[in-house]
Amino acid sequence: MGQFLQFVFLGLSSGAVYSVFASSLVGVYAATGIINFAQGAIGLWAVYTVAALRSDGTLVLPIGSFALGSEDSPTPMLLAVLIGVVSAVVWALAAHVLVFRPLRHAPVLAQVVASVGLMLFLQALVHLRFDTENLFALSILPDDTVEILGAVVNVSDLILAGVAIAVAALFWAYFKLTVLGVATRAGSEDELAARLTGYSPDRLAAIVWALTGAATGLIVILASFTIGLSVTTYTFFVIPALAVALVGRLSSFGVACTAGLVLGAFQSVILWLTTKDWWPEWAQAGLGDAVPFVIVVVALFLLGGRIPSRGSLGEVKMPAVTIPSIRVVPALGVTAVVVAAIVFTTGTWRYGVVTSVILSLIALSLVLLTGYLGQISLASMAFAGTAGFALSKLTTEWHVPFPLDMILAALIATALGVLVGIPALRIRGAQLAVVTLAAALAIQSFVFNNPAITAYEGNVIEDPSLFGIDFGVRDGTNLVTLRFAFLVLVVVAITTVLVLRLMSGSTGRAFLAVRSNERAAASAGINVAATKLLGFALSAFLAGIGGCLIGYSRGQLSAGSFTVMIGLTLLAMTYVGGITSFAGACIAGVIGPLGVGYVFLNQTLSLGEYYELIAAGSLLLMAVLNPVGVAGAVSEAWEHLRARGRHHKDDDSIPPQPESPSQVGAHV
Incomplete structure (x- = not known):
């Protein structure tokens, strides 16, 4: 029993990341109606920023870098964490202003591919700007242990779970108890009404993007020593986070947070079970990663019709389709x-x-x-x-x-x-x-x-x-x-x-x-x-x-x-x-x-x-x-040229008409 509980508590670290990511996804969806596949990539930049600062004091920027210390005297921990969190906020705001705000009235396809593109962009940028092979996360949280029901539990795992719960509670309080949060929720249901009452949905959304960026950056920075540094791991943590967010119907911070912690513990227990002799060989690898897929499918089948949608202005049109025709030449x-x-x-x-x-x-x-x-x-x-x-x-x-x-x-x-x-x-x-x-x-x-x-x-x-x-x-x-x-x-x-x-x-x-x-x-x-x-x-x-x-x-x-x-x-x-x-x-x-x-x-x-x-x-x-x-674009340009050609041809075929007195006067 003690070993079982020990693995349950070991899963709290990844579960805490799932929970905070899920809370952030719920917040962004409530404010913008967008499912942000790049949530993990935003945190990815923050965690590598802190790792570089704590390693040799280098503040890595998308272009260029600054020395805030050296290998012998790296950046102090609190300052490094603060800079890392701020970097996540900056990326979140940049995503809102440069990518998602222009796509507010775009088709869902454009929003999804833009979100995927942002995820790919940040991951590629991290690969280029950071020494991902030689950077390691240093401990931030206490390394003490306590005994609970016979299980030796890391204090850091309990702290991470507490942070996840606190983040979910703060998001709930913001959306339920503050004027701006209530206005954000109202704008998600009727954007025009929000504008008429004097609130800008764009500014309200920017606040949520900043808050979710800070929460995402903070949790991955705190959990990085336990989970380790991996470019793909943090990027794709968004999938289990989406799974638990969907369990909460993309609207409940409490359910998303709880489900995230449970999922992390469950995956850890599966890892423990794979060490047993009776466990089947075909299920030795990857089963824990397949669990979020099952959760997503079940959640969407049961709740898909009840997931709230965001109200918006204007009609959304899908990209035009070109009917294919096989031309020999x-x-x-x-x-x-x-x-x-x-x-x-x-x-x-x-x-x-x-x-x-x-x-x-x-x-x-x-x-x-x-x-x-x-x-x-x-x-x-x-x-x-x-x-x-x-x-x-x-x-x-x-x-x-x-x-x-x-x-x-x-x-x-x-x-x-x-x-x-x-x-x-x-x-x-x-x-x-x-x-x-x-x-x-x-x-x-x-x-x-x-x-x-x-x-x-x-x-x-x-x-x-x-x-x-x-x-x-x-x-x-x-x-x-x-x-x-x-x-x-x-x-x-x-x-x-x-x-x-x-x-x-x-x-x-x-x-x-x-x-x-x-x-x-x-x-x-x-x-x-x-x-x-x-x-x-x-x-x-x-x-x-x-x-x-x-x-x-x-x-x-x-x-x-x-x-x-x-x-x-x-x-x-x-x-x-x-x-x-x-x-x-x-x-x-x-x-x-x-x-x-x-x-x-x-x-x-x-x-x-x-x-x-x-x-x-x-x-x-x-x-x-x-x-x-x-x-x-080429097809549209070609059709435009053909239309202009037909227009000029039609104009040439029309015989000149005598001008009226008013037209003559217009030339004078």
Whole structure:
């Protein structure tokens, strides 16, 4: 019993972080109606700021740095903590002013991708500005212990839990007992009424952003010595925080705080159970990380209809959709360009071309599901990875021949896509984005990083062969053979043509109808539930084919090939290219991770280390300034030029009319 309780109390440190993050998410949602996926990344900057100050006294800024001490005389602890908390407040306010305030009346899709972009941007910036490999968190809280019911408990864990409870209580008091807090709640229900009473929703929201930034920065700084420093850990702490915030219906600080502490303790108990001999081998790794996904799904299924929504001014419009049409001449032109790129490149450049072709297919899966059907998915790379690891077993264990192995692996990903898509039958928008991101993290932790499930002979993938012809990716020192490159091009071309035909037909029209208005689509005889599941199935199948091609191009897979961060980066590039058009998917492939754009940055400009920062920054700019992406902007410009040309042509065809006396007088 004592050992059980000891692990329960050990989980309070991470539970306290979940609780404060959740309280912050509830506060931001109450003030703005935005689910902030970047909440953990805001705290990430604060914790590394303090670590650098306590290490050698360097105050690291986004650009430049200041020496506030030295290795022999680092910054005093209290001053370092204060600066760290202030840095989190500054980032939170910057997020409000520069990103989310301009998107107040934007579609939910733009708000979600902007939030994801901010998360990617801060994480990439931390990687660039801090020595993340050599910085360590120093103790701030007391290292004493006490005994409770036979369990030895760290005083620091109890303090963290107390801080989490105090933060939740303070947020509750602010929103319930203060004039500004009540005005913020009123503005969330009726923004126009708040303005008429003399309150600015923007200023009220700024106060909440500052408070949540301070709370987030403080808790991660205090907990960093216990949890340790990790860039991805703090960034993705937002997922369990979102899970417990949803348990509280994004409105209850008390429930969110309590659920966060319980979740942290529960995950710690699962870790304890994995040390038992009777615990199954397949559940040794990643099970604790999968728990938030289950909580999110259950909470949204039970409470999704009762989660309050924020009132706003004006109507929200989704980005315009470009109906695809297969034109022979442009299609042949694009194919000729790709063929020339394959033939006239070698080594890393040809590998970049092939990777771009594959990524364009995975990006097309996002265009299909998010751009056409309106279902925000952040799990595309999880589907691709599922197919890739399935391909490894199909080729090495069961020796399934090509292309049947690839089709079966993609169908396995399809089944997973349908499973992840089931919550979409009841929820949509940002809540669905939470589900898919939680699912992606759960799959990454519980499947990809679980040796009992994925580790089979090193996840080797046999080279594809057809009619006795070897289409292997490598031949001696040749990094990518021409045969493999053309195989990828043929597979992607055939799949793309089939999808475009589907999107331009009755299925595509049904997708657009559901995207526009689900109730209207249902009244028109469209089975909305079946249409949504079909969209998830097709999207997962496309991503699965892409994952198989990635597997063939690697020859051996690892979890690092299909991380959530790679998936989010590809989403960013798809949004930059144009989330609603096939051209956007092509642009995303060119500028996607390890594609031609990355090779150009890395080899020609020597800026490969800035790729993630550039990708996230581009996403933020597009989300705020140009939601239709590059392809959409080019299409709009072309249509404008054509309209002007038609206008001038019509003017020239109209014979000149005699001027009236009043017109003549106007010229005098």
